Amino acid sequence: MSKPKKVITIGGGVAGTEVSSLLAELGYDVTLIEKNSQTGGKLNGWSHLFPTGRPAAQVAEFLQHKVQRNSFKTICQTDVSQVVFGNGSFLVKTSGDERLPADAVVISTGFDIFDATRKEEYGYSVYENVITSVDLENRLKAGAPITTAAGNKPCRIAFIHCVGSRDEKCGNHHCSKVCCVTGVKQATELAKQLPQAEIFCFYMDLRMFGLPYESMYREAQEKYNIQFIRGRLSEAAENADGTLQIKAEDTLSGRPLKMQVDLVVLLVGMVPGKNTAHMADLFELQREPNGFLQTEDPHLFKNRSSRKGVFLAGTCTGPMTVDETLDHARSAALDIHHYLQNK
C-alpha cells in the first residue's frame, strides 16, 4: 500500500475533532491544528445540552475517547499563518514555523459569540446585572447558585432573544437558530433552581425547529410558568438599587411596555468567527453575505468550499446545534474520503 494521504484539519472544536477522528480511522494521515491550548471548543463551557438535558461533559468525553482511540497528530496553541497552493495539494505554514503538506484541508474554525457590548443599549458590561446566555451557561456549569451582582436571589428575570441576530443595525441578518431553544432550556433551568422567580422571555418569534423543542416550549409555559412576550427590547436602564428597567413594545397587544427586573440574560447569537474570516482570506474562499463560508452547493455539496480540496465542517458555514455539527462533520469525512480515493 502506498503512503497514506495527508489531511489537515484547522480548528479542533466539535466538528474538527470528529472529522479528524473519522478520517484517522479510515487510515489517513491527519493533523489537527488548534489555536487554544485544548481541543473541544465551546462545548467545554456548556453545562447541559438541549433537548435531553444531558451534561455537555458526557458528549465531550465521548468525542475525546474517539480522538484518543485514533491517535492522530494534534498541534495546539498554533495558528495557520500561510498557505501555498500546489497542484491539487497544499502546503500549510503554522505560527510555530512548521510546514505541513496536505492533500486535503478541512476548515472547522467555527463561530464566535456575538459581542454584546456592541449592543450598548442593552447595558452589557455597563450594568452589572445584565449577563449573556454564555455567562449564564458557564455559571450553571460551575454549579454556583444564580444570584444578582449583589448576591441576592433574583425575583424577576428577563431573557432577551435575538441579541446580535436578525438585527440589521448589528450587520447580522441571519437567525442564529439555537438561541431560542437555549433560552427555553436556560429559563427552565432557572425556574427549577429559583421556583419563586418570575421569568419572562422577550422574543420576535420563537423558532422551535427540532422535534422535541416544541414540547420544551410548552412545558416551559405550562409547568414552569415562564411568560413569553412578543416584543423587541429597545433599551435597559439601571435604577439606583441595581435593578433594571427595561423598555420594549409588546407587539401582540401593541402597547409599549416597561418592566423592572433583577437580572437580564441576553441570548447572544452566533457570528462567523474571526478565525473563519482569516481562513477565508488565506485560502481565498467565497463567503456568504453574512460572513459565513460559502458551500459549493447548498443542497448537494454542503461540505465543499469554493476551492477544490478545501472542505468545510461545522459552524464555519452557519449556525448549527451540537448534534447538527456532528452530522456535518461526519458527512465531511465521507466526502473527503471519496475525494481522496478518486484523486
Add this chain to the structure above:
Amino acid sequence: METPLFTYPFSIGLMFIVSFLLVVTCIWLAALSKSDRKLILKKIPGPASLKAIGETFMEALLHRKIFRKNPVLGYMHTSLAFGWFLLIVVGHLEAAVHYHTFSFPLWKSIFFRYAEPAPATGFAGHFFATSMDFLLLLILSGVGLAYYKRFNSRAFGMKKTTQLKVGDRIALTALWLIFPLRLIAEGVSAGLHRNGSFLTQPTGNLLAAILPLPLLEKPVWWAYSCALGVFFVAMPVSRYMHIPVEVLLIFLRRYGVRSQKHVNGYTRVQVFSCSRCGICLDSCQMNHANIRNTQSVYVLKQIRGRRLSDEQLFNCLLCGRCQKDCPVGIDLNDIRITQRIESTAEYNSTYDYLKNGPSPQADVVYFAGCMTHLTPSIKKSMQKLLNYAQVNYWFMDEHKAPCCGRPLIQAGQLEAAQKLIANNRDKIMQSGARTLVVSCPICYKVFSEDYKLPNVRVMHHAEYLLELVNQGLLPVHNSPKRVVYHDPCELGRGSGIYDQPRQLLGQYVELITMKHEKEDAFCCGGSLSNIKISMQERDRIRDHVLEEFQQYRPDQVVTACPLCKKTFTKGTEVEVRDLAEIVWESVSQQIIAAQPPVKQLEPEEVPS
C-alpha cells in the same frame, strides 16, 4: 454711422435679460418677510452695502474661495468673470475717451472695432487697444480651460462634473463661442482696416492671407452679436443665472437676511445662485456608498426645475460638508431641511399625552437625549461625574421626557417638533436652572437654536466638563493613551465647537492630529437625517472613515456624540469612547488610587 442691423440680436438679448432680472428680483423681494424687507431698506444706506460691493468683487468676480480650494479652477472662473467684467469696463472707457463723452450708443463700445475702423492713434489709443487684446487673451485662456475641463475634469482635482440640460447646453455653447467669435470678428476688421493690436492684428493678417475678408466682415460681426444675444436669452434657463443672482445673494446676506424654516424669496435667490461648480460633489461622502445623484448641486437644480424627488431630498446625511466647501456660501443644509418641511405631510399627533408636572428646582438641568439612552455608558459616566463634582442637577429625561425635536425637524416634521419643544421648554424654565447640559450634539443644536431659553446657558458636556475641570472640581490625570478625536457633524460644523473637546481631552490623553478634522471632519455615516440610505451603504461610509483613523494607529477613537459612538463601535476593534467616559474612567481610577489599601488577610484568617 447708423446702427448696423447686426447689433440687434445683442441689443434685444440685453434688453430681455435686464428686464427679466428686474422682474424676478422684484418677485423674490416680494416673497421675503416684511421684517426682512424692512431690514434691507434700513441697511441699504449703511456700510453693509459697501461690504457687499467688496464681497461681490472678491467672490463673484475674483472667486477667491474657489481659488483657495483649487487654483486652476479658480483661474478659470476668474479669467472668465473678471476678464469679461474688465473687457466691458475698459471697452467703455476706450469709447468714452475716443468720443470725449459718456453718452454714446451702447453698441459703439461693444462693437468698437467695427464702429471705429481707423487704426488707434496716440498713447491712449494704443494703450486701450493693447489692454483690450490682453483681456481678450485672458478670457480665451479661461475658455480654453473650460473646454478642457468638460472633457477632463480630473485635471482640476475634481472627480465629478455636473450633467447638462438643454438650456445649459445652449447657453454654454453660446458662451464658448462669444470670445472666439469676438477674436475672429475683430481680427477680420483688423485685417481690413489695420486697427488691431498684438492679438487681433496677427489674427487678421493670417485670415487675410487665406480668406476674402470684405465678404466676411458683416457675417462674423453678426455671428458675434448673435452669440451674445443667444447667451442672454438662454441665461434664465441655464446655470449662468448664478452670475447676476449671486450678486443679489451677496447683498441680501450682507443686509442680514437669513434662511427661514419655510421657502421664501431668499431660498429662491440661493437656489439660483448655484454656479454648478461641482465642488460640493467632491465633499460628499455619499460617494463612498456609491450614491451619486443626491448631492446638493443636483438637489438645487431639481428645486429650480421643480422636479425634486423625495428619494433625492432625503438621501443625505445633512453632514454639512458640502455647505462648508460651497464657494457661493449657500445654506445647503437649511435649504434641504426647508424643502423637507415643505414636502412632508405633517405627522398629526397632538402629543396631548405629554404632561408637565412641576419640575424640581436645580442649578443645572441634564438632558441625556434618546441616543444617549441607547449608549448607557455615557449616561452613567455623566451621572457619576455630576455627582462627584457635587453639582445640584436635575436629570430631566432620566425616566421619561420627549425627544429634543431635532430629528423630527430634520425629517421635515416641523409642527410635530414644535410640540415637543414647547413641552421641554416649559420643564426647563420651571426648574429655574441657569445651565442646561446635554450629551448629544443633535440635542445641543436644537436647544441652542430653536428653543429660545432666556438666561439659560446651553452647553454640550464637552464644554461643561471642561468648565468643571477648570474650576478644579474634577481631577485631571494624563494617561499615555494616543487617541483620535472625531468631530460630530452637529457639534463641529453644525455648532462650531472644535476647541473645547480638544482642550478637555488633552488633559487626559495624547491627542493625534488628523488630516480630516474640525471643519473637514467626516460624518460617521450614522446620521439620523438620512432616512433613505440602507444599512450596508451606511457601513461603507463608516468604514471609509475608520480607515482614516486606522492610519494613525490610535489606542482609542474618542467622540462627543452617542450616535457616532454607536456607529463606530460596530465597525472596529479599536475602543470607541465618548469624552465623558474618558473623563470618568480617569476620575474613577484616581478615586480608587486615593483610597487606603485594603488590608490583605492571611489564609488562616479568612473567615469561613
